[in-house]
Amino acid sequence: MSNLSDVGNLMYLDLDIIESGDVTNTSEYLINATAKELSNTDGRNWIPLIVKEIAEDEYQIIGNYFVYAVAEAAGLEKVWCIIADNSEATEKVTKMLAGEAIPKINLSTASRDEIKSALEYLVEQPNTNLKGVKIPVATNRIDEAPRQYWQDLSPITNLKCGITKGKKLQALEKVFYLTPQSIPDDLKNSQVLNSLTVTELKKIAKKRKLTNYGKLNKKKLVDLLSEN
Amino acid sequence: MIQAITREDIKGDRPEANTLRSALVALPKDAPEAIVNNNFIVTPFFDALGFSLEERVPEFGTGKGHQKVDYALRHNTDENIFLNTQASPHVLVELKGRDIDLTYNSTSYKATVKQIKKYLLAPNCKSVQWGIITNSKHIQLFRKHGKTIYPATPCLDIKPDNIDELTDRIRKRIKNTPKALTIAVYNNKGGVGKTTTVINLAAVLTRHKKKVLIIDFDPNQQDLTNSLGIQAGKTSLYECLKDKKNSINLKNAIVPYTKKFKSKNNVITFSFDVLPVDLQLANIPEDKLKTELSTHSLRKKLETLKNDYDYILIDASPNWRFYSISAVYASDVVLIPTKHNNICSLENAAVTIKKYIPEIQKTRQEKTQGLEWGATALPIFFNGEKITDAARIKATNAIKKIIQQVKKESGLDLSPYLESKTGIKIFELPSNAYIGYAAFEKIPAAYKNKIAYSYYAELAKEYFLQ
Numbered sequence: 209m210s211n212l213s214d215v216g217n218l219m220y221l222d223l224d225i226i227e228s229g230d231v232t233n234t235s236e237y238l239i240n241a242t243a244k245e246l247s248n249t250d251g252r253n254w255i256p257l258i259v260k261e262i263a264e265d266e267y268q269i270i271g272n273y274f275v276y277a278v279a280e281a282a283g284l285e286k287v288w289c290i291i292a293d294n295s296e297a298t299e300k301v302t303k304m305l306a307g308e309a310i311p312k313i314n315l316s317t318a319s320r321d322e323i324k325s326a327l328e329y330l331v332e333q334p335n336t337n338l339k340g341v342k343i344p345v346a347t348n349r350i351d352e353a354p355r356q357y358w359q360d361l362s363p364i365t366n367l368k369c370g371i372t373k374g375k376k377l378q379a380l381e382k383v384f385y386l387t388p389q390s391i392p393d394d395l396k397n398s399q400v401l402n403s404l405t406v407t408e409l410k411k412i413a414k415k416r417k418l419t420n421y422g423k424l425n426k427k428k429l430v431d432l433l434s435e436n
Numbered sequence: 437m438i439q440a441i442t443r444e445d446i447k448g449d450r451p452e453a454n455t456l457r458s459a460l461v462a463l464p465k466d467a468p469e470a471i472v473n474n475n476f477i478v479t480p481f482f483d484a485l486g487f488s489l490e491e492r493v494p495e496f497g498t499g500k501g502h503q504k505v506d507y508a509l510r511h512n513t514d515e516n517i518f519l520n521t522q523a524s525p526h527v528l529v530e531l532k533g534r535d536i537d538l539t540y541n542s543t544s545y546k547a548t549v550k551q552i553k554k555y556l557l558a559p560n561c562k563s564v565q566w567g568i569i570t571n572s573k574h575i576q577l578f579r580k581h582g583k584t585i586y587p588a589t590p591c592l593d594i595k596p597d598n599i600d601e602l603t604d605r606i607r608k609r610i611k612n613t614p615k616a617l618t619i620a621v622y623n624n625k626g627g628v629g630k631t632t633t634v635i636n637l638a639a640v641l642t643r644h645k646k647k648v649l650i651i652d653f654d655p656n657q658q659d660l661t662n663s664l665g666i667q668a669g670k671t672s673l674y675e676c677l678k679d680k681k682n683s684i685n686l687k688n689a690i691v692p693y694t695k696k697f698k699s700k701n702n703v704i705t706f707s708f709d710v711l712p713v714d715l716q717l718a719n720i721p722e723d724k725l726k727t728e729l730s731t732h733s734l735r736k737k738l739e740t741l742k743n744d745y746d747y748i749l750i751d752a753s754p755n756w757r758f759y760s761i762s763a764v765y766a767s768d769v770v771l772i773p774t775k776h777n778n779i780c781s782l783e784n785a786a787v788t789i790k791k792y793i794p795e796i797q798k799t800r801q802e803k804t805q806g807l808e809w810g811a812t813a814l815p816i817f818f819n820g821e822k823i824t825d826a827a828r829i830k831a832t833n834a835i836k837k838i839i840q841q842v843k844k845e846s847g848l849d850l851s852p853y854l855e856s857k858t859g860i861k862i863f864e865l866p867s868n869a870y871i872g873y874a875a876f877e878k879i880p881a882a883y884k885n886k887i888a889y890s891y892y893a894e895l896a897k898e899y900f901l902q
Contacts, residue, residue, distance in 0.1 A: 211761055212731055212799045220727050222681050264732045264803065265680040 214291040218256060221289050223279060226259055227268040234274055242274075243281035253279055257289040258302050267291075271302035315384040316358070320351045326383040337375040345369050354400040356389045363403050398434040402426075409433060456480050456599045463572055469533035472572045473506075477531060484603045485610070487511070487527075490519045496528070499560030505552075506531040508564075524563040527610060528555050532571035539574065540591040549576075556580045562902055565613045568606070570594070577606055579768070581617040583902040586769050586812040590801060605807050614742035616649075617900070619749050620767035620811065624784035624792075626754040628773045629819040631659040632871060632881075634751045636892040638708045639880035643889070644901060646746040648708040649690065653734065653763045654753035655718035664710060665878035666691050672714035677733045686711075686737045695883055706883055709745070722758055731758065732803075735766035747900070756792055764796050767811045771899065772853075773819040776831035776864075782816075782854075786838045789813045789853045790846060813853050814899055817863040820871065835862075863898045865891055 246253065257279070258271035269276055270292055279287045292298050303309035313322050324347040331338045346369040353367060361380055365373050371380065391408065393415050395401060401409065409429040413421040418436055421429060459476050467475070482492060487509045496508035508525035510518040518525070530552045532538060538545045552567045556578070567578040567585070572594060579588040588609060592602060621630045621637075631654075638648045652660035661668075671688035694707035717725075738748060752763035764770055772788060774781040793813050800810030818831070835854050842850050855862065870885040881888035 211756070211758075212765070212795060214726070214730050217726055219730075224681050264730070264736055265682075 214261065215293045217291050219289050219291060220286050221259070221267060222286055223276075223284060225265055225267060226257070226276070226287070226289070227262070227266070228273070228276055229269050234277060239274070239277045239281050242278045246278060246282045246284075251282065251284055253284070253288050257287050258292055258306065259289045260292050260294050260299070262294075270299045271306040271308065273306075273308060310382055312383055312385045314387055315350075315361070316356050316387045316389070318384075320347060323347050323350055330379055330383060337379045338371070341370040341376070346371060354397075354403050355386075357391050357400065357404070358386055359388050360386065366403070396434050398430055401430045401433050456484050456603060457596045460572065460594065460599050461596050463534065465534065467534045467572070469531055469536075469571075472533055473531055476572050477507075477529075477570075481603065482507075482509070484600075485509075485607050490517050493519060493522050493525070496522070496525065497560060498555050498558030500554070500558040503555065503558065505529070505555040505561075508561075525561060526564060526613075527566045527568065528552065528561060528564055529568045529570070530555065532569070534571055534573055536571050538569065538571045538576075538591065545574075545591065549578075552578060553585050556585055557583065557902070566610050575602070575606070577609065581768070582900045583897070584617055584769055584814070584900055587809040589807055590809050592806065602807075616742045616745045616748050617769065618738060618742075618767045619747065619900075620752050620763045620770045621749060621773065622752040622754075622760060622764055622770055622788065623772050623774060623781055624754055624756060624760075624788060625774075625778065625781040628754075628775050628778070628781050630654075630754070630773055631657075631663060631751050633771070633773050633819065633865075633895075634660060634749045635663065635880045636871070636882040636888065637896060638747070638749055639706065639882035640889065640892040640896045641747050641900070642706050642708050643882070643893075644896070647744070648747045648749065649711060649741065649745045650708060651711040651734075651748065651750045651763075652713040653750050653759050655713045655759065656753060658713050658718065660751045661710070661712040663878060664693055664880075666693060666710050666712045668712050668714040672716050673711060674714055674717040674720070676737055677717075678728045680733070682736075682740075686740055695879060697883070725758060729758075729762075731762045731765050734762040738766050761792075761796070764792065764811050765800070770811050770813050772813060772816045773865075774816045775821055776818040776823055776827060776862075777821055779834055782831070782834055782838060785816045786842060786850055786854065789850055790842055790848050815853050815855070815862070817865060817895065817898070819865050820867045822867050823864060832862075863895065865895050 253275050255272060255275055257269060257275045259267040260270050262268045267289065275287070292302060300309070304311045313326055315323070318326075324343065327338070327341070327343050327346055330336060331341060331343060346367075349367040349369045350364060353363065355363075361377055361384060362373070364371050364380065365377060371377060391404065391412065393412065395412065404412075406426050406429065409426065410421060412433055413429065416433075416436060418432065421432060424432060459480050463476055464471065491509055491512055493508045494506065495504045496506075497504055505528045507529040508518075508522075509527040509529065510525050512518055516523070530548060532544075532548060536544050536548070538548060548569050552569050555561060556564055556567050557580075564580055566588070567580060569576050569578075574591050575589075575594055576591040577588040578585055589606070592598075594602065621634050623630060634650050638650045641648045650660065652658060654660070669689045669691045671684060673689050676684050676686050676689050690709050690711050692707055693710050694705060697704045697706070734750075741748065750763045750767060753759045770788070770793060772785045774785050776782075793811055797810030800808050823831075839850050839854055842848055868881070868885070868888050868891060871881040871888050871891075877884070882892045883889070
């Protein structure tokens with residue numbers, strides 16, 4: 209099939225037939241100043257634009273938007289492009305490779321080092337919302353928490369590691385996603401049980417065919433389930 | 437009061453529920469033909485295809501014996517109401533019940549395709565351009581151009597989710613019937629007479645008053661351009677193909693070829709158009725070429741000429757690389773010349789049919805969301821060698837062996853392409869000393885020599901002219 213498709217080819221395409229899609233915010237200064245530098249050379253963009261073919265002779269950018277913005281500012285009619293395939297996975301990873309999208313790690317299964325480096329990345333960002341968060345403390349508490357059962361990131365706010373609801377928690381969503389396991393019916397670990405909501409605890413109680421749990425508060429529910 | 441009745445009537449005739457989707461959902465699982473016809477085809481399918489009651493003739497007599505096709509359709513013109521005149525049908529529809537399986541390549545599918553092809557070629561159906569087979573579970577559109585019939589769409593699954601879009605796409609294709617049939621003349625093996633075939637076929641077709649364009653798409657050999665003594669046009673083919681923005685008109689690259697012949701009392705002029713190859717295209721290495729052109733570039737450019745010609749013939753290069761792939765991708769049908777005494781040319785024909793053309797079809801279908809079939813192979817023919825009976829038997833045996841082998845290896849049945857309908861008689865284009873000689877005069881042999889003309893006229897009638 210390779211003969212028939214342009215996927216993988218380096219092609220010299222008209223800027224007019226390339227759809228820009230959502231162009232990321234890049235500073236006008238960087239675009240215009242780079243465009244000027246490019247115009248001073250033979251105008252060849254040695255770093256190619258990454259595009260996919262959306263119809264015959266119609267393309268869409270999936271990576272290196274900056275190159276497109278510069279080519280446009282430099283008044284180039286044609287740009288060098290690499291044709292990528294049409295899959296969503298390709299588009300996603302291409303944006304990451306181009307540094308235009310932040311990769312996420314699975315917090316349900318991530319190692320301690322992975323959690324640490326993700327938090328470090330967030331704290332090092334200019335305009336970070338995580339100022340004052342102590343990385344060793346946060347790493348430890350998140351790592352040791354029963355995160356394999358978390359449905360969302362909100363239990364982190366209960367870990368007393370300086371990450372509170374709102375902007376701080378939202379910042380974490382940039383790097384973490386979850387693939388929660390279902391809670392085993394015979395779960396007795398009180399620490400894990402403590403991290404669950406009252407509704408979830410009652411569900412477990414129901415499955416274990418316990419009685420008289422309807423009016424218990426969380427602490428008593430946890431006690432009941434860790435014993436029975 | 438009258439107003440009220442009228443409104444109700446309209447509502448009654450066309451209740452909300454009477455859409456394609458709901459009619460389809462309401463059809464019983466194994467509805468026989470009469471139910472499919474009454475509850476789906478008559479309304480709402482034909483309505484959605486854009487054919488009113490007066491534009492449909494049920495049980496249309498094809499003129500071949502007493503054979504009748506389920507429906508013939510044609511849009512009315514001011515004075516010519518199809519239902520009244522029953523003249524010049526445009527579309528034939530062969531309908532089946534849901535109890536008949538029309539899954540691609542099933543026995544009943546093959547039988548139905550055979551049936552619609554027979555109707556399409558019947559005497560009263562000369563004007564027909566399209567054929568449809570459907571049982572409301574599957575539908576396939578066929579194009580008829582002169583004598584040539586080929587699938588316009590794959591055999592499509594009809595589902596409640598796609599019925600609206602599918603019908604709309606079929607309606608649009610029928611509405612925009614392209615005038616031209618695009619034929620790639622291709623064999624992976626060189627020296628089988630592709631260029632001679634293109635030139636003389638063009639000559640014969642023009643003598644049948646057809647408007648013809650021939651394209652030299654073999655830049656390495658440039659035989660076609662050279663053998664007609666043609667110079668490149670105002671714009672080079674390369675410049676045109678490279679223009680993905682569609683700002684250069686391909687017509688600028690076309691050069692007319694005209695020959696005048698004196699007969700007893702007057703002068704007869706024959707002419708066709710040529711898209712010659714240019715040196716620029718010939719000199720570019722393939723890797724460089726592929727930075728600017730895609731294998732769909734030729735097809736896209738030719739679309740702009742589809743209503744200017746009756747036939748577009750492409751002389752493809754003998755390999756399976758950029759030029760030949762582009763030529764086959766651009767074509768509706770592929771004509772494969774072979775030599776009976778050259779086993780390679782026969783084996784290559786088999787490879788083309790079992791491997792290359794399906795690749796083209798797959799790509800075409802992917803690019804059109806499964807709605808366009810892609811190029812179709814025509815049965816092969818023996819080109820320009822004297823065939824003795826013994827040689828014919830030898831060639832036939834070789835072909836039989838190829839068919840058996842391919843069937844064993846891949847389950848594909850090549851016999852419709854390598855044998856003729858009646859068995860093993862393949863069309864033969866006899867050799868003629870003049871055909872070779874004419875190349876030196878830069879005139880198609882079919883223009884100058886009666887025998888050459890009659891040979892190629894037979895070829896044109898075998899495949900194209902009705």
